[in-house]
Amino acid sequence: xxxxxxxxxxxxxEDEKVICxxxxxxxxxxxxxxxxxxIVEDLDGNQYIDxxxxxxxxxxxxxxxxxxxxxxxxxxxxxxxxxxxxxHEPLVKLAKELVDIxxxxxxKKVVFGLSGSDANDGxxxxxxxxxxxxxxxxxxxxxxxxxxxALSMSAISTSMRIKVGPLVPDIHxxxxxxxxxxxxxxxxxxxxxxxxxxxxNAFKYYIPIEEVAAIVIEPIAGDAGIIVPPxxxxxxxxxxxxxxxxxxxxxxxxxxxxxxxxxxxxEHFNIQPDMIVMGKSIAxxxxxxxxxxxxxxxxxxxxxGHLFTTGGNPIACRAALxxxxxxxxxxxxxxxxxxxxxxxxxxxxxxxKYPLIGDVRGLGLSIGVDLVKDRLTKVKDRNAAAKVCYRCxxxxxxxxxxSNNVLRIQPPLVISREQIDxxxxxxxxxxxxYIEGSIPDEVLEVAKxx
Ligand SMILES: Cc1ncc(COP(=O)(O)O)c(C=O)c1O
Numbered sequence: 001x002x003x004x005x006x007x008x009x010x011x012x013x014e015d016e017k018v019i020c021x022x023x024x025x026x027x028x029x030x031x032x033x034x035x036x037x038x039i040v041e042d043l044d045g046n047q048y049i050d051x052x053x054x055x056x057x058x059x060x061x062x063x064x065x066x067x068x069x070x071x072x073x074x075x076x077x078x079x080x081x082x083x084x085x086x087x088h089e090p091l092v093k094l095a096k097e098l099v100d101i102x103x104x105x106x107x108k109k110v111v112f113g114l115s116g117s118d119a120n121d122g123x124x125x126x127x128x129x130x131x132x133x134x135x136x137x138x139x140x141x142x143x144x145x146x147x148x149x150a151l152s153m154s155a156i157s158t159s160m161r162i163k164v165g166p167l168v169p170d171i172h173x174x175x176x177x178x179x180x181x182x183x184x185x186x187x188x189x190x191x192x193x194x195x196x197x198x199x200x201n202a203f204k205y206y207i208p209i210e211e212v213a214a215i216v217i218e219p220i221a222g223d224a225g226i227i228v229p230p231x232x233x234x235x236x237x238x239x240x241x242x243x244x245x246x247x248x249x250x251x252x253x254x255x256x257x258x259x260x261x262x263x264x265x266x267e268h269f270n271i272q273p274d275m276i277v278m279g280k281s282i283a284x285x286x287x288x289x290x291x292x293x294x295x296x297x298x299x300x301x302x303x304x305g306h307l308f309t310t311g312g313n314p315i316a317c318r319a320a321l322x323x324x325x326x327x328x329x330x331x332x333x334x335x336x337x338x339x340x341x342x343x344x345x346x347x348x349x350x351x352x353k354y355p356l357i358g359d360v361r362g363l364g365l366s367i368g369v370d371l372v373k374d375r376l377t378k379v380k381d382r383n384a385a386a387k388v389c390y391r392c393x394x395x396x397x398x399x400x401x402x403s404n405n406v407l408r409i410q411p412p413l414v415i416s417r418e419q420i421d422x423x424x425x426x427x428x429x430x431x432x433x434y435i436e437g438s439i440p441d442e443v444l445e446v447a448k449x450x
Pocket of ligand 1: 055114115116117118143144145146218222223251252253254255279280
């Protein structure tokens with residue numbers, strides 16, 4: 001099929017001349033003109049069903065009228081006055097809401113920022129200040145952001161780390177519990193939680209446990225390829241944290257705000273984390289992030305321990321309040337659960353037909369479809385992922401991949417059943433075309449991805 005994207009191509013060419021290309025992971029030349037709900041339109045008038053939600057930053061759909069109205073209303077009052085020196089109402093209202101919707105039967109407080117990355121930097125500071133310990137534990141293949149702290153917590157790509165060291169010290173990475181590609185070669189029958197033993201051994205041999213301030217875990221490892229940890233791992237991790245007074249931090253920048261069929265992903269595990277990190281969809285894509293934590297943790301930094309001139313911007317706070325209202329009014333948490341189950345089921349049916357699909361996993365509308373060269377060896381098929389995504393774009397569906405080979409299925413939670421069906425039909429057609437060999441190699445030069 002021929003897609004006319006001349007205007008888009010022109011802008012992409014101009015972009016390459018003036019924009020830092022290290023801030024890009026291109027899949028196809030889509031220049032967004034407008035977006036509404038689950039539909040994105042490009043500069044040439046082509047419309048696409050969005051299965052990416054602006055990297056999980058548009059859970060309630062693009063340009064929701066309530067969010068747009070809140071933004072306009074607030075902009076007419078005042079655009080910003082820094083909460084570092086003065087106060088404003090939307091900030092306080094939003095903090096109250098966040099305290100309400102997060103798990104944890106204890107007194108909580110909030111600190112705001114502008115991105116998931118800076119919130120993760122805040123986590124390092126707070127954990128160290130509160131515990132008086134320096135070590136932070138995070139996971140191999142995790143992505144927490146691009147600022148120095150968040151990058152140091154991340155372990156997803158050496159390309160991100162090369163040339164920029166030294167990074168923030170005393171951050172240690174351990175294997176995420178990945179039951180599909182178990183690092184320890186185990187399966188459901190013979191698993192003895194070797195991944196947990198790895199952590200115990202780390203504490204035995206090289207990480208003094210009494211120096212550990214926090215363990216930061218995503219309730220679903222997002223950029224690692226939507227990996228859902230087993231509940232018994234999470235239970236043991238939480239108990240270990242409690243026993244050794246290590247802070248348990250749920251990193252929900254990608255999985256929060258209804259995405260997984262709960263307000264926050266950690267609720268699937270009945271855990272009350274000491275800190276929750278949020279960003280992306282909190283304000284439907286406006287720059288806002290937050291850490292919600294036990295009061296005593298938030299107050300452990302002296303003034304001025306963690307503040308940003310443009311943090312907690314009132315327009316972003318109003319957008320966040322509207323976002324929370326929409327999630328409640330439109331029952332989007334239930335939608336994520338129901339549509340998620342439906343979508344997963346359809347992918348599982350595809351898996352029965354196409355050996356290319358090695359695994360389908362996820363919670364709610366956070367689903368990963370793992371494409372493999374061979375089901376036995378589970379070798380990742382990066383080219384398949386890139387070609388399928390590109391062909392989907394040509395046919396009107398925005399889908400990307402991460403972890404080299406995992407199709408990222410995270411549509412806005414307002415997507416309709418018809419839109420999901422259409423998108424899934426197109427994905428299936430594209431998979432068939434890939435298998436037939438009718439997607440040319442040239443697309444690999446464009447669809448670079450993560
Ligand atoms: C889990 C997770 N944490 C943190 C970040 C960083 O957020 P931001 O890009 O807003 O700094 C991301 C972004 O992809 C993420 O997926």
